[in-house]
Amino acid sequence: xxxxxxxxxxxxLDATLGTGSFGRVRLCKHKDGKHYAxxxxxxxxxxxLKQVEHVKTEKKILEEIDHVNIVNMLGAFQDDxxxxxxxxxxxxxxxxxxxxKAGRFPNDTARYYAAQVTLVFQYLxxxxxxxxxLKPENVLLDSEGHVRITDFGLAKDAMELGDKTHTFCGxxxxxxxxxxxxxxxxxxxxAVDWWAVGVLMFELLTGDxxxxxxxxxxxxxxxxxxxxxxxxxQLRKSSVSAGAQALIISLLNRNPAxxxxxxxxxxLDI
Numbered sequence: 001x002x003x004x005x006x007x008x009x010x011x012x013l014d015a016t017l018g019t020g021s022f023g024r025v026r027l028c029k030h031k032d033g034k035h036y037a038x039x040x041x042x043x044x045x046x047x048x049l050k051q052v053e054h055v056k057t058e059k060k061i062l063e064e065i066d067h068v069n070i071v072n073m074l075g076a077f078q079d080d081x082x083x084x085x086x087x088x089x090x091x092x093x094x095x096x097x098x099x100x101k102a103g104r105f106p107n108d109t110a111r112y113y114a115a116q117v118t119l120v121f122q123y124l125x126x127x128x129x130x131x132x133x134l135k136p137e138n139v140l141l142d143s144e145g146h147v148r149i150t151d152f153g154l155a156k157d158a159m160e161l162g163d164k165t166h167t168f169c170g171x172x173x174x175x176x177x178x179x180x181x182x183x184x185x186x187x188x189x190x191a192v193d194w195w196a197v198g199v200l201m202f203e204l205l206t207g208d209x210x211x212x213x214x215x216x217x218x219x220x221x222x223x224x225x226x227x228x229x230x231x232x233x234q235l236r237k238s239s240v241s242a243g244a245q246a247l248i249i250s251l252l253n254r255n256p257a258x259x260x261x262x263x264x265x266x267x268l269d270i
Contacts, residue, residue, distance in 0.1 A: 001034070003075035006086060011038060022046050023082075027089060036074060039085040046083070051153075055083060058152045061129055062087075069120045071140060071150040090148045092141030099136050104207035107241050113139075114201050116147035121193050122267030130159045130189070134196035135171045136203065161264060164189055172219050173209040174199045177254045180220045194261035194270065198251025202231070206238040210252065228252070 003010070014027040017037055022045030028038045046055055062073035062085065075086040092098075095113070099105070105113070117139065124131055133154040140148040154169050164187030170179060176195035178188040202210040210231050211222040228249055235245045250260035251270070261270050 001032075001074065003030070003086060006075040006077045006084075008077070008079060008084065011036075011086075013038065022049055022051060025087075028086075035089045037071075037087045037089045039087060041083040041085075043078075043081060043083060054153050057155060057157060059083075059085065061152050061155050061157055065124070065127065065129070067120060067123050069116050069147050069149060070123075071148045087150070088148070090140040090150070091143050092145065094137055095139035095141055095147070096136035098141060099204065099207075104238065105204050107205065107244060110201060110204035110244070113147055113204060114197065117149065117197060117200065118267055118270055120147070120149050121197065124155075125190050125193070125266050128157060128159050130156045130165070131193050131196075132156065132170050133174075134193065134200060135174050136200070139200075159190060162189065170196075172216055173211060175220070175223060176256070177224050178256050180223050188256065189262075190266070191256035191259045191262035194251050194259055195256075197261075197270070198248050201244065201248050201251070202235070205240045205244060205248075206234060210234065224254070 010031050011028040012031075014029065017025040017027055019025075023039060023041035026038045026040060027035065029035050041055060046052060059076055063076075066072055071088050071090055073085055073087055077084050117134070121131060131149075131152070131154075133151060138149060138151045140150055142148050156165055156167075159165065166182055166184060166187045168179060168182050170192075174196045176188065176192040178186070179192055182188060199209055199211070211219055211226060213219040213222050231252060232245060232249060235248065240248075247260070247270070253259040256262055261267060263269060
């Protein structure tokens with residue numbers, strides 16, 4: 001249910017569900033009795049951290065999209081101090097905690113979750129939206145165990161096939177090499193989302209992200225230089241199926257032009 005005219009007085013705020021660098025997410029109850037998640041962004045912090053464009057883009061994208069595997073927005077409003085986004089409340093919690101509890105998932109389970117993430121990216125890319133922030137913490141599970149992608153704070157819209165952007169952003173372990181090496185003259189496109197899907201698949205099946213280091217620079221060095229043979233060896237040690245190994249290595253191709261999913265057919269190739 002959408003709420004085109006919404007105000008804070010319509011909501012009863014409850015527990016904090018999560019916190020970020022310039023806001024928090026609170027569980028809330030609308031006056032009609034339904035429960036939601038309210039994302040509260042402090043205007044002063046948004047300005048100080050120069051996140052105005054990112055916040056505007058997130059709101060715009062959430063207003064335009066509606067997908068069964070995305071945490072959808074029901075309304076947005078503001079007051080003197082804060083910006084508010086009213087989102088679906090996803091009761092199953094962060095995928096991250098489920099993965100850490102399990103250690104790693106069997107092949108069929110990992111394939112189930114990876115397929116749903118792939119469908120989300122297909123939907124977004126068809127609408128020229130680049131997500132740029134895939135990680136287990138941004139994947140939630142609903143009451144039936146389905147994936148729900150959340151947090152579009154780093155998403156970029158109007159990205160047609162072949163377009164490039166030049167912003168260094170994302171979560172270190174999930175950054176594509178072309179983001180690590182980004183510059184004013186060297187950009188990246190939608191293929192970075194498919195690299196991140198490959199990283200997620202690897203982590204689902206082995207319990208750890210493929211690229212690690214003693215510090216951030218070590219992680220970035222591994223992303224740019226770690227041989228594919230080392231990745232294959234790690235996958236074999238974890239008894240990952242041959243088909244999954246081939247798929248992951250195709251997604252973790254350092255050449256974005258040759259990466260699976262980078263062509264005009266996008267997700268259909270995957």
